[in-house]
Amino acid sequence: MMRDIEPVFYQRVVRLIKNIPKGKVATYGQIAEYAGNRRAAREVSYILHSSSEKENLPWQRVINSKGRISMKPGRGYELQKQLLQDEGVVFDEEDRVDFDKFLWQP
DNA sequence: AACCTGACTTCGG
DNA sequence: TCCGAAGCCAGGT
Numbered sequence: 056m057m058r059d060i061e062p063v064f065y066q067r068v069v070r071l072i073k074n075i076p077k078g079k080v081a082t083y084g085q086i087a088e089y090a091g092n093r094r095a096a097r098e099v100s101y102i103l104h105s106s107s108e109k110e111n112l113p114w115q116r117v118i119n120s121k122g123r124i125s126m127k128p129g130r131g132y133e134l135q136k137q138l139l140q141d142e143g144v145v146f147d148e149e150d151r152v153d154f155d156k157f158l159w160q161p
Numbered sequence: 162a163a164c165c166t167g168a169c170t171t172c173g174g
Numbered sequence: 175t176c177c178g179a180a181g182c183c184a185g186g187t
Binding site: 093103118127135 | 167171
Binding site: 092094095096097098101 | 181
């Protein structure tokens, strides 16, 4: 499934995501940057899409740079939001997460 | 190879 | 703040 994505990059992404503490969130770009390729946000997305179950990743803790959930209603949005709320993450009236409070700072 | 798509991001108006 | 466009990288057709 992973094929040509740099194995090192892949491993780093997996490790970083597993390190996001409960109740915190990270952005795709943030993970990509810490993994060594700040332009690979879409690859982070791809890794989550393809390996979340296999790697047992807390996939719900990765959201977009706007502080919103990227998945669309009916295709995962509700589940992700519920999982985050269950661990204490708060969404404002604009459906955004306050990075000052919830962004993961390694 | 060409083209489309996506759980992305940045920048300009 | 809010789009739209452009940049980005891989995978699927």
